[in-house]
Amino acid sequence: MKKVQQASESFLVAAILTLSGGFMDAYSYLCREQVFANAQTGNILLFGINLSTGNFADALRYFIPILAFAFGVAIAEIVRNCFRNKKYLHWRQVTLLAEIVALFVVAFIPQDLNLLANSLISFACGAQVESFRKVNGNGIATTMCIGNLRAATQAICNYGLTKNLTSKQDGFLYFSIIVIFIMGAIIGNFCVGIWQEKSIIVSAILLSVGFVCMLIPKED
Template sequence: MNQQKKMSESLYTAFLLAIVGGFLDAYSYIVRGHVFANAQTGNIVLLALNLAKSNFSLAFYYLIPILAFITGTLTTEILKYLFYKNRFIHWRQIILLVEVLFLIIVSFLPNGSMNSFANIILSFVCSMQVQSFRKINGNSYATTMCTGNLRSGTEQLFSFLLTKEKAHVYKCFSYFGVIVFFLLGAYVGSFLISYFGIKSILFCCILLMAVCILLSPSISLPEQ
């Protein structure tokens, strides 16, 4: 496994990105009109409920972030295809820089009239992140939602109780650790939002740049 791939699958990267994921969910819900940028399942349910009530304008409001999420996934795969063999910059670093750029744009969009556009960008960013960072040391996980991590962590806990193999403890810790840092991100997000409002999202840019630096070939972290 090359160094950059190892970094992209490290716990350090996973925990930083989980903070970003939790923060963005809190931000989109509190600041941008009660929409979940990460958890598209909730938006799909709200879309269906409003369609059932013939609230078509509100249904379209929840459809927008879903379409943006799909677009983000497609964009990520295109960038991966174009830059996968690039020797100067890792394709995941390009994704992170794109995320930072778009989050800076969101920080300048006024609350209220521009919320729909902001949610489009946030869903796009979250989609790029979840599509680009999907494994911890070879094990599938997500930094922008918790359901899958909760299931996988519980499964690893049961496997440890059954077999007493320590490898399952590490995997269990990884999954539940990501959930804890996601919660931390949501908590920190709600705190910073109360002080900095729409500009609080710039905090995520700092974390994403930290991950971008971690992916540099010269960076070496201790064994986990």
């Protein structure tokens, strides 16, 4: 296992953010008219299908979150360039704060403004996927599973062929992240059933815990 270089790339922070990622996707799908917060491939597919059938209103319902996701990625990149040399606050903490604020706002958006709610969640996911891309030196995603599933399968196959222990450890790392994402979705489903729109505050609290964990000084 590769050595952790900074708190934002630790397994603990990745686990917390992945739990929140699974929660956000479950929330947006179950509570906000079946739009995916993280899986923009699904939104792009549904956008294309609705566009082809002339359901332009429904197509817009998927297209705006796609743009919001891209905007989140762009904002994270701008923040990285503006704060990369700041010693008092890491640029990833800035993007995390933006996510937390966005999710708290979503909690108070009524159902008749689901497009706005889904756009803010997608914005948060875009910022997160751009800001947190490594765990212990391994490329990883905390808001989606397809890349993690590919990497996990590749690593386990490499271990089977070469008996390389690093490949085995990497495979279990990726599979662990996938399991945590599923746990986030399960928790999201449970919380939506109880608190409905307000349940997204749980995701914001998880991100707040991740923010605190990032205050831990990096290892030598």
